[in-house]
Amino acid sequence: MSYQVLARKWRPRSFREMVGQTHVLKALINALDSQRLHHAYLFTGTRGVGKTTIARIIAKCLNCETGISSIPCGQCSVCREIDEGRFVDLIEVDAASRTKVEDTRELLDNVQYAPSRGRFKVYLIDEVHMLSSHSFNALLKTLEEPPPHVKFLLATTDPQKLPVTILSRCLQFALKSMPPERVVEHLTHVLGAEGIPFESDALWLLGRAADGSMRDAMSLTDQAIAFGEGRVLAADVRAMLGTLDHGQVYGVLQALLEGDARAMLEAVRQLAEQGPDWSGVLAELLNVLHRVAIAQALPEAVDNGQGDRERVLALAQALPAEDVQFYYQMGLIGRRDLPLAPDPRGGFEMVLLRMLAFRPADVGGAPGRPLKDQGIRSATADSPSDPVAETDSAQSPAVSAAVSGESSAMAAPAFAEPIEPVSPPEPRLPAGAPDLPWEEPSQAAGALVSKSAAMLVGGMATAPVAEKTERAPESAVSDQPSPPARASLACERSTAPAADRAPERMPAPVTGEEPPPADDDYYEVDAEEVDVEAYAYLDAFPVEEPLPAKPEPEAEPAVAPATGLAAEWLELFQRLRLAGMTANIAANCTLVKAEGDHWVLHLDPAQAALFNSTQQRRLNEALNQHHGRTLKLDIELRKPEQETPAQAAARRRAERQRQAEASIQDDPLIRQLIQQFAAVIRDGTIEPLNT
Structure with missing residues (x-):
């Protein structure tokens, strides 16, 4: 007896012997047991996953002599003939070799006849996607309403090529690829039953090489057995497949x-x-x-x-x-x-x-804590109930240095972190100052107004500034609240109801020898206008004289009006009718020498990037054509001392713009609108009519 390959010898003959595809088998078994049979089934999936095998098992279930069930007997003549591939009522068609419409018509001509031996005439069309479009059209009517004794079983590896009219007439089942674990499990069972020694690593190599196909796995196993002389070893399989260890x-x-x-x-x-x-x-x-x-x-x-x-x-x-x-x-x-x-x-x-x-560096030596102290203290985290009283016992060194006039090197900022902007701290007047029209401050906050705060909110440019070496009285220093206290006090005042607070005005800095400023000099402070962070930092440093404003640079004098040869060049430029880059070069030149046929032009160096020998040649040709003779033209990169055509055009445009704006400003109707309705002329919206 001839040798039968493992893929055919171990082909499943019942649903119990199938490996995997549980989702398909469950639906088919329930349909067969409950006699809910469809007339057309479509099985899709990659090669070697069991499409044709399932179709043959269905044919046995439908025609078994014991009756229609999901468990064929496997012993009757029908089951044996189907297993041997010679059952007359199972018509297997290879659509890849019978693609023409004539083949399909010949096939359908026999559909109307009853089966010879079985209950059903089963048409198993493999690789159905290979049929031509005319063949599909010829199959449609019969596939939709076949005779009751006919069942269609279609199989394909490429369902995307099937027309939707075919798909809508079939129950479609998508078979899954075999995972390597399932392949190795089945190969272990087969080789154990065959009595062939094997290594587990070799089976994993075969399972991965099968790429989801159980038939490929069985074929490769046959090859491995022959290669290994009756054994399936990992080294032999690796050498056979040419795969990597x-x-x-x-x-x-x-x-x-x-x-x-x-x-x-x-x-x-x-x-x-x-x-x-x-x-x-x-x-x-x-x-x-x-x-x-x-x-x-x-x-x-x-x-x-x-x-x-x-x-x-x-x-x-x-x-x-x-x-x-x-x-x-x-x-x-x-x-x-x-x-x-x-x-x-x-x-x-x-x-x-x-x-x-370039592997990532070892992070074992990374610092376990922040490199810089965040400066968060308990006094900052927990707000005291009476910030003013607390600052009397713990005076900030930064504020003391600022009030006493010490150098900025000794006065460090009071906060390590920025303070959220709040309402400005309320200034305090020294003892003996005249009464002012504002609310009486609290007793603990009576102190001298810091010079930096006065500069910030009290007219920085006009208020007199004391000398840096001047020191405040000791009482003022002891009563001056620290920046945190002033910030907290400002927060309390800003959150108070508006009815409980009188309008406040900020006085300019005063000394004991100067009279208090008039009410007109007072400046009412809005809480949103003062940056408390800047306030605190300014208080911590001595006040310095403001730098004088830097004078704005005067505008450069205008270019001298064109006279002589420069004026002649202005008129000549209009008659040359140049265009493009050559016109731009000529517009930024001025004529400085015209001795016979030798002319010299001065070109603004700002146009040097656009100037080359080609532009000089074109300009020379235009001059030759205009004068009717050959001129020798030299162009030098020098700043023109007199007005060029481009500058003259700009001057004329500016004059027309000024005249247009003046005419609008002097128009009686416009002046009336401005006076009665507070109308505003928007800048840049006036253009001369004649540009």
Whole structure:
């Protein structure tokens, strides 16, 4: 008896023997057991996942002599004939070889006849997507309303090519690809039943090489048995498939983990002995890194599809997450650039060396606390109930230095962090000052107004400033609240009801020898206008004389009006009728010399970027054509001393603009609108009529 390959010998003959596809089998079993049978079924999926096998099992279930059920007997003549492929009422059609409409019509001519032996005449059309459009059209009517004794079973690997009219007439079942775990499990059962020794790693290699197809896995197993002389060994399978030893990829990653360049290059040398595809090696490395990243995020999500789940979990524990992401990104870029390398192995080595050289630095020596103290104190976090009284016992050194007039080097700012803007602190007058029209301040806040605050809110330019060496009385220093206290006091005053507060005015700084300023000099302060942070910092430093305002630079004198040759050039420029860049060059020139046929022009150096020999030649040709003789033209880059055509045009435009604005300003109707309705003439909206 001839040898039968494993893929045919171990083809399932019932639903119980099927591997995987539970979602399809459940629907079919329930339909058969409940006699809810559709007239057309469509099975889709990749090659070798069981489409034709399921169709044949359905044909046995429908025609078994024991009756219609999901469990055919497998012993009757019908079941045996279907298994052997000689049942007359199971018509298997290869649509790839019978694509013409004539073939389909010949097939449908026999649909009306009753089955010869079974209950149903079953048409199994494989690779149905290969039919032509005319064949599909010929099949539509029969597929929609076939005779009761006819069932259609369609199978295809490319359902996207089927017309929607076909899809709408069928029950569609999408078969899934076989995962490597399922393939290895089935191969273990088959090889155990066949009595063939094998290694588990070899089965994982076959499972991955099958790429989701159980038939491919069985065929590769047949080949591996022949290659290994009756045994399925990992080394033989690896040599047969020409695949990479998965353990060598882990050797490279282990060398990267340890930062050992020698071990990494040795692992590359061992890889080179097998003559691998270096792009494939890099792809395998990226695949492992991807699984390591998944293990770090969700360990239970790592599958054992490659038989290395434990090694992946171990790497996930050893490699930092940032290293994994870095290596993966480096590998992606290196795989893209690998075809550009002079040598594929050298390109692969450079990718690994780049990973090793630019790996994330060790963060073990990073500081465990902030490098700079934030300056948050308990007094700042917990607001005291009486900030003014508290500042009497703990005086801020910054405020003392500011009031006593010490140098700025000794007066540090009172706050390490900025203060949120609040209402301005209320100034206090020294003892003996005349009564002012404002609310009586609290007893603890009676102190001298700081010079910086007076400059900030009391007329900085006009108020007299005391000498820096002048010191305040001791009583003023002791009664002066600290900046935090003044800020808190200002907050309390700003949140008080408006009816409880009288209008306040800020006085200018006074001394004991000067009379108090008049009421007109008072400045009423809005709470939103004062920056308390700047207020506090100004109080902490001595007051300095304001710098005098820098005088604005005077406008440069206008260019002298054109006279003599320059005036003649203005008139000549209008008659030359130049255009483009040549006209721009001529408009910024002035004529300085015209001795016979030798002319000299001065060009504004600002136009030097546009000037070249071509422009000079074109301008010379225009002058020759205008005068009717040949002139020798020289153009020098010098600032024109008299008005150029461009400057004259600008002057005329400015004069027309001034005249237009003056005419609007002097118009009686416009003046009436301004006086009666407070109308405003918007700048830049007036244009001369004649431009």
